[in-house]
Amino acid sequence: MAIVTLTANSCGYLTARRLPEIIQVHSCFSHALNLIDDDGHLFTLLSSEKYQNLPDAVRVTQPENWDWRQQASRGETVRTTAGKLQARHWQVDISAATVWQPRLGGSSVSLNALPDALRHYETLSSQLFLFCLEHQVESDLLWACSPLIPSESKRQLAPAEAMEQLESQVAQLIGFGRGLTPDGDDYLLGYMAALWPWKLNAGLREHQQRLHQAISINLPRTTDISRHYLNRALEGHFSQPVCELLEKLTARTPTADLIAATEHVMQFGASSGVDCLAGILHGLRNINTAH
Structure with missing residues (x-):
C-alpha cells in the first residue's frame, strides 16, 4: 500500500520548539488525531479546514473523505524524521509549515x-x-x-x-x-x-x-x-x-x-x-x- 503524504499548513509555536522523535497515537477522530509522547504531552494533527491553531498542534490539508479513525489506531507509533511525521500508511510533511505565535504575552496589558x-x-x-x-x-x-x-x-x-x-x-x-x-x-x-x-x-x-x-x-x-x-x-x-x-x-x-x-x-x-x-x-x- 502506498504511503499517503499530507501537507502541513501551520503548526503551533510549542510544536515548532519540540516535537519528539517517537510518539504514539492517543485518540482518533474524523478531523483530528491526538499523539502522545513518553512524558504524557499531547500533540494534535488537525484539519486545516475545520480548526484554527493550537500551541501543540499541526494543521494539515486532509484529502476528501479522509477520516483519522480509519487511518490510525491507538498505540500506533509515529516517528519524526527529516521534517516529516511518519506512520505505517501516511506521513505529514511539516518542513514548510508556518509557525503560529500569539501576539499577546502574559501580564503585558495595563x-x-x-x-x-x-x-x-x-x-x-x-x-x-x-x-x-x-x-x-x-x-x-x-x-x-x-x-x-x-x-x-x-x-x-x-x-x-x-x-x-x-x-x-x-x-x-x-x-x-x-x-x-x-x-x-x-x-x-x-x-x-x-x-x-x-x-x-x-x-x-x-x-x-x-x-x-x-x-x-x-x-x-x-x-x-x-x-x-x-x-x-x-x-x-x-x-x-x-x-x-x-x-x-x-x-x-x-x-x-x-x-x-x-x-x-x-x-x-x-x-x-x-x-x-x-x-x-x-x-x-x-x-x-x-x-
Whole structure:
C-alpha cells in the first residue's frame, strides 16, 4: 500500500520548539488525531479546514473523505524524521509549515486598557446567549449559557474568597459535565484566559496564584485530554481563537471584528466554546470589581 503524504499548513509555536522523535497515537477522530509522547504531552494533527491553531498542534490539508479513525489506531507509533511525521500508511510533511505565535504575552496589558474591554462586555454576553439559542447548545453549566447569570453564580471564583472556598469550587468544576473536555474545565480555561494578559494588581495576582494552585491539585479529576489543555492554560498557552479574542478585547477593536472573533471561540466543540466564553466573561467581571 502506498504511503499517503499530507501537507502541513501551520503548526503551533510549542510544536515548532519540540516535537519528539517517537510518539504514539492517543485518540482518533474524523478531523483530528491526538499523539502522545513518553512524558504524557499531547500533540494534535488537525484539519486545516475545520480548526484554527493550537500551541501543540499541526494543521494539515486532509484529502476528501479522509477520516483519522480509519487511518490510525491507538498505540500506533509515529516517528519524526527529516521534517516529516511518519506512520505505517501516511506521513505529514511539516518542513514548510508556518509557525503560529500569539501576539499577546502574559501580564503585558495595563489595566488602564480595561474600559476598552468592558465596553464590549454586553456584546459578548448577547452573542453567547443568541448562539446558544440558535444552535441549541446543551451545557451542564446551565447558568454559564445565559447572560442572566444568577447572583449565586456571580460569587463563584471571587478574588476575595478564602483558599478553602476557592478549592471547593474548583473541585466541583473540574471534570464536571460531559465530553472529552467537560463543561467545568472549559469554563475554568476561559476564566484563566481572561486573567492572563493583564498586569494584575496584588489582590488579583494572589487570586490568580491561588486559582492555579487549586486547579493543579484537582487535575487528576478530569480526562487526560482536558488535563492537557488545563495544564497548558496554567502555563499561559491558549488556542488561536481565544488568543485573538483577547487581543481584540484589549485593543480598540470595531464591534464587527469582535463579534467575528467571539463566533470563532464559540464554534469550538459542541459546548466547549460557549463554556470558555462564559468563563472569559466571568473573569472580566471579577477584574472589573477588584482592580
